[in-house]
Amino acid sequence: MxxxxxxxxxxxxxxxxxxxVGVLAGLLVGVIPGLTATVAIALLVPLTFNxxxxxxxxxxxxxxxxxxxxxxxxxxxxxxxxxxxGAVTILDGYPLALRGEAGRAVGLAAWASxxxxxxxxxxxxxxxxxxxxxxxxxxxxEYFAVGLLGLTTVIAVSGRSVPRAVVATAFGxxxxxxxxxxxxxxxxxxxxxxxxxxxIPFLPAIIGLFALAEVFRLAGERHLGSRAVATIGxxxxxxxxxxxxxxPISLGSVIGILVGILPGxxxxxxxxxxYGESKRYSRHPEEYGKGSIxxxxxxxxxxxxxxxxxxxxxxxxxxxxxxxxxVMLGALMVQGIQPGPRLFAGGGDLVYPLFFGxxxxxxxxxxxxxxxxxxxxxxxxVPYSILLPGIAMFSFVGAFAxxxxxxxxxxxxxxxxxxxxxxKFDYSIAAVALGLILGPIIESNLRRGLVMSGGDWSIFVSxPISLGVILLAAALLVFTVVQQRRxxxxxxxxxx
Amino acid sequence: xxxxxxxxxxxxxxxxxxxxxxxxxxLVLPLGFLVVGTMILVASTQFPDTAAAVTAPxxxxxxxxxxLIVASLLSIGELFAVRRRRTEPAAPVTAVTDExxxxxxxxxxxxxxVTVLSALYVVVTPYAGFVVTxxxxxxxxxxxxxxxxxxxxxxxxLIAGGLVAAxxxxxxxxxxxxxxxxxxx
Numbered sequence: 205m206x207x208x209x210x211x212x213x214x215x216x217x218x219x220x221x222x223x224x225v226g227v228l229a230g231l232l233v234g235v236i237p238g239l240t241a242t243v244a245i246a247l248l249v250p251l252t253f254n255x256x257x258x259x260x261x262x263x264x265x266x267x268x269x270x271x272x273x274x275x276x277x278x279x280x281x282x283x284x285x286x287x288x289x290g291a292v293t294i295l296d297g298y299p300l301a302l303r304g305e306a307g308r309a310v311g312l313a314a315w316a317s318x319x320x321x322x323x324x325x326x327x328x329x330x331x332x333x334x335x336x337x338x339x340x341x342x343x344x345x346e347y348f349a350v351g352l353l354g355l356t357t358v359i360a361v362s363g364r365s366v367p368r369a370v371v372a373t374a375f376g377x378x379x380x381x382x383x384x385x386x387x388x389x390x391x392x393x394x395x396x397x398x399x400x401x402x403x404i405p406f407l408p409a410i411i412g413l414f415a416l417a418e419v420f421r422l423a424g425e426r427h428l429g430s431r432a433v434a435t436i437g438x439x440x441x442x443x444x445x446x447x448x449x450x451x452p453i454s455l456g457s458v459i460g461i462l463v464g465i466l467p468g469x470x471x472x473x474x475x476x477x478x479y480g481e482s483k484r485y486s487r488h489p490e491e492y493g494k495g496s497i498x499x500x501x502x503x504x505x506x507x508x509x510x511x512x513x514x515x516x517x518x519x520x521x522x523x524x525x526x527x528x529x530x531v532m533l534g535a536l537m538v539q540g541i542q543p544g545p546r547l548f549a550g551g552g553d554l555v556y557p558l559f560f561g562x563x564x565x566x567x568x569x570x571x572x573x574x575x576x577x578x579x580x581x582x583x584x585x586v587p588y589s590i591l592l593p594g595i596a597m598f599s600f601v602g603a604f605a606x607x608x609x610x611x612x613x614x615x616x617x618x619x620x621x622x623x624x625x626x627x628k629f630d631y632s633i634a635a636v637a638l639g640l641i642l643g644p645i646i647e648s649n650l651r652r653g654l655v656m657s658g659g660d661w662s663i664f665v666s667x668p669i670s671l672g673v674i675l676l677a678a679a680l681l682v683f684t685v686v687q688q689r690r691x692x693x694x695x696x697x698x699x700x
Numbered sequence: 701x702x703x704x705x706x707x708x709x710x711x712x713x714x715x716x717x718x719x720x721x722x723x724x725x726x727l728v729l730p731l732g733f734l735v736v737g738t739m740i741l742v743a744s745t746q747f748p749d750t751a752a753a754v755t756a757p758x759x760x761x762x763x764x765x766x767x768l769i770v771a772s773l774l775s776i777g778e779l780f781a782v783r784r785r786r787t788e789p790a791a792p793v794t795a796v797t798d799e800x801x802x803x804x805x806x807x808x809x810x811x812x813x814v815t816v817l818s819a820l821y822v823v824v825t826p827y828a829g830f831v832v833t834x835x836x837x838x839x840x841x842x843x844x845x846x847x848x849x850x851x852x853x854x855x856x857x858l859i860a861g862g863l864v865a866a867x868x869x870x871x872x873x874x875x876x877x878x879x880x881x882x883x884x885x
Contacts, residue, residue, distance in 0.1 A: 233875065367774035371733050374768035378740055378761060385757040390747060392757055393740065416818065423844070424811025589845040590859050593838035596818065600825075600834075601867050601879065608878035613822045621815065629729045647760040655755055 213258060213557040214564060222259045223561060225251075226266020227569045234271030234287075235278060235580065241287060241471075242528045244271035249535045257539045258554060262561040264535055268528065269565045272471065272508050273317040273573060274580075280309045280500075281583040282595050284415035284602070288472035291410055291637040292479050292503040299495035306581040307439040312497055313504045314573035315441050316453050320505030321566035323457040324464065324512025329559045332516050342466065344652035345663050349673035350466065351646035354473055356681045357480030358635050369635045372626065376639020377646070379404050386648040387655070399611040406640060408603035408615040413633045415599040416620025419592055421627060436585060439577040445497055452482040452502035460509020465516045471507040472641045478506030484680065512562065519543050519555065723783055730775045737768035810844055817841060829882025831868060835860045 213219065229251070233244040248267050252260040279290035280297035293313065300309035358373045382393045383403030394400035441449075456478035463474035482502035483492045492499045518529045522543040536543055547555055586594070603616035623633045657663035665671045744758030744765060821837040838860035846852035871877040 365775065365778060367771050367778055368730075370771035371730065371768060371775055374764050374771060375733060375736070377764045378736070378768065381761045381764070387755050388757060390757045392747070392761065393743065419818075420811055420815050423814035423841075424807050589842045589856070590863070592814075592845060593841040593859065594863055596814075596841060597834055597838055597863055597867060600821065601871060604880055605871060605877045610822075610826050610880060613825065613880070617818055617822050620818065624815075625729060629726060631729060643764075650760060651755060 210556045210560050214262070214560045219259060219262055219557075219561065220564070220568075222255065222263040223266040223565050224568055224572075226263035226268075227270040227565055227572055228266075230267035230270025230272075231274040231569070231572060231576065232270075233267075234274035241268060241271040241275065242531055245528060245531045245535070249531070249538070252535060252539075257541055258557055258561075260535070260539050261541075261554065261558050262565070264532060265558065265562045266565045266568070268511055268532070269317075269321055269508070269562070269569045270572070272321075272511055273314060273504075273569055276313045276317070276504055276507070277310060277580050278583070278598075280313065281306055281581060282415070282591070282598075283418045284595055284599060285410055288406060288410055288470070288637070288641060289475040289503070289507040291414060291472065291634060292475035293500065293507075294414055295479070295493050295503075295634055296496045296499040299493070300497070300500065301436075301581075303495055304435045305437045305495070306583075306585075307436040307577060308441070308445070308497070309500060310436075310577045310581040311439040311441050311574065312445060312449065312501050314570055314577065315446070316449065316456065316501035316504040317508040317573075318566050318570035319453050320457040320460050320507065320509035321511055321569070322563060324461045324509045325559060325562045325566065326512075327461045328512040328515055328519075328562070329556075332520050338465075341669065343667065343670075344649040344656060345667050345670040346673065347466070348646060348649040348653055348664060349670040349677070351642050351649060353673055353677040353680075354477055354642045355638070355646070356677050357476045358638060364630065368630060369632050372631045372633065372635035373639040376636035376641075377643040378639075379409070379636070380640055380643025381647065386644065387651050399609070403644075404640075405603075405607060405612050405615055408612040409619045409640060410637055411599045411603050412616035412619030412621075413623035413626075413636060415595055416616055417623030417627055417633065419596045419599070420620060420624040422588065422592060436578070436581040439574065439581065449497055449501040451485070452478075452498040453505040455482050455485070456502040456505030457509040460506035461513040463506070464510035464513020470514075470641075471510045472637075473645070474506040474510050475503040476638050476641065478502040481680075484683070508566075515562075519547060519558075723779060726779050727776065730772045730779070733768060734772040734776070737765045737772060740765040741769065813844060814841055825880045825882065827883050829884065830879040831864055833880075833882070834867065835864045838863050 226248075229248050230241075230244055233248065234241060245264065245267050249264070252263050255263065275285070275287040275290050276293045276297065278284045279293040280301050283294055283298045285291050285294060297309045297313065300306065355373065358369050380403070382400055384391050384401050391401050456474075459478040459481065460471075460474045463470070463477060479492075479499055479502055482498055483489045486492065486496075486498050488496065488498070514529045515532075518533060520543075522533075533543060541547070541554065599616055599620070600613055603612045604610070623636075626633050626636070653663050654661070663670075665674060740761055744762040747756060747758045817837060817840050821833055825833045839856050842856035842859045843853065846856055868879065872879045
């Protein structure tokens with residue numbers, strides 16, 4: 205299929221309309237707390253059943269792009285993550301909103317998302333087959349090493365005390381061990397509770413840690429005004445903001461694409477990695493966690509960078525890399541499309557229009573996001589008497605919506621209380637989220653690697669990719685600690 | 701206003717009159733984590749033996765619980781080190797007025813009330829259903845933050861009604877997403 209034909213297939217009113225409908229639907233559903241991109245796609249897939257395969261695919265890509273971005277909006281305005289990656293967006297997005305710059309945060313998040321999404325589509329178009337074959341080389345040893353690399357991010361979210369951040373991370377890692385053992389039939393730390401055998405559900409835990417904990421904190425604020433912020437400020441990114449965010453967005457996009465290709469990677473892991481790396485190389489690391497536009501854009505570009513990366517194993521090998529692409533796979537199969545190498549054979553009648561459609565979906569997503577940015581960011585201006593009951597209610601509804609179990613309400617409540625206490629005593633709740641995300645990946649691959657090697661721990665350092673990643677993690681850890689100490693010494697010298 | 705969990709302003713100097721500055725309160729969490737870590741370490745040694753030690757369910761939790769114990773001890777040590785460095789108060793301590801004390805009690809009562817209301821909400825929802833429980837929950841929180849006048853009560857009721865309607869029509873009707881159902885309603 206030549207380029208002209210691809211353009212003709214996508215740049216026509218019907219195709220554009222379905223992309224636009226998908227983007228709008230994804231944006232509107234994704235903005236609701238608890239409805240992740242996976243849930244948004246699952247809910248909206250029935251809308252695509254009556255369309256022809258290409259239009260169905262184009263609409264799905266629109267939903268994918270729209271919902272991945274819009275999950276950031278509630279993270280910025282309400283401190284309520286729409287999806288696990290939202291936990292990273294909160295770190296700098298919410299402080300920006302409290303400073304009266306919710307518009308700037310929403311606008312920059314949209315910009316970072318579109319750049320991450322576009323770069324990932326370009327990578328998908330040109331690098332899909334070779335990248336997929338590299339990803340196939342990954343054994344449990346390499347996945348374990350990548351998990352360790354992710355853990356080095358804890359330094360970036362450590363706040364003022366590294367021991368407290370390590371406590372929080374270890375706590376998150378241990379929470380991830382509750383439930384059925386990943387390798388043998390043995391339940392762990394379930395105390396005889398049937399619900400706990402499936403583990404601690406991630407989304408209710410994250411919603412509790414960030415959103416409910418904030419409700420409890422705000423309710424106890426001594427000087428609680430009538431509203432959270434009086435203004436949302438300018439939405440369109442300034443030229444200076446764009447210049448300042450080139451580096452974090454580029455870094456975030458590349459990390460997003462690479463993590464997206466790895467099965468099981470996902471937006472949350474990519475966002476944490478991108479946040480940590482961007483802070484490491486930033487000229488203003490002290491601003492991170494207090495409203496840094498670099499931290500915000502690194503996380504959001506990585507989250508959307510995953511979209512193209514995650515499609516690589518799906519389209520080239522027919523393997524869904526995460527929950528979102530698993531739902532996408534189901535939707536494709538309903539249309540009679542079987543992803544895999546054969547999809548590229550015969551001229552790629554669907555594949556190349558799909559790639560271009562994804563490209564277009566990202567651009568349309570940016571246009572729609574900018575048009576809706578002001579009203580969406582205005583959520584932050586809602587008075588507290590509406591905001592607090594609203595956040596509390598949507599936290600519980602969001603926790604319940606994913607699985608429909610009352611047990612998830614208890615999880616959200618318990619983590620809300622834990623998050624409140626941790627916030628109060630300066631323990632990073634972002635580190636708990638990091639541990640929760642990476643724990644299952646690290647454990648299952650550590651033990652699978654050991655099973656492969658017959659208990660020989662050297663497997664993690666004897667394979668070149670694994671060794672390289674572990675050395676990189678160690679180097680980054682040392683580099684960051686040295687850098688932090690040097691900065692602290694400089695600051696003390698200046699004070700004296 | 702404190703901004704995030706990473707903001708130093710958010711740490712140990714919050715509105716809690718007892719938490720700020722008192723070592724006893726600051727030790728609660730690290731000691732709690734120390735106990736959790738120790739319990740998990742003990743529990744992880746008691747899983748049934750499997751064929752190979754590397755597939756033992758307790759291997760990984762055991763390693764992580766040791767990390768948790770060590771990090772908890774370090775953070776306890778850090779608290780004592782900070783306490784030792786504080787030989788003199790940084791700023792002159794001003795007397796707390798009765799009005800400030802009352803204000804502090806009011807804000808604490810509000811935080812505790814919202815937490816208790818949230819627990820009640822989770823307990824009652826499976827019986828009274830989503831609409832009734834959520835309306836009462838939102839009404840109570842909203843009323844806590846408004847004047848206790850007729851206008852405040854009516855406003856809180858309208859807010860609660862609006863929020864419940866938005867959630868019901870948005871989730872249950874619009875998206876066919878599940879909402880908690882009660883035995884009674």
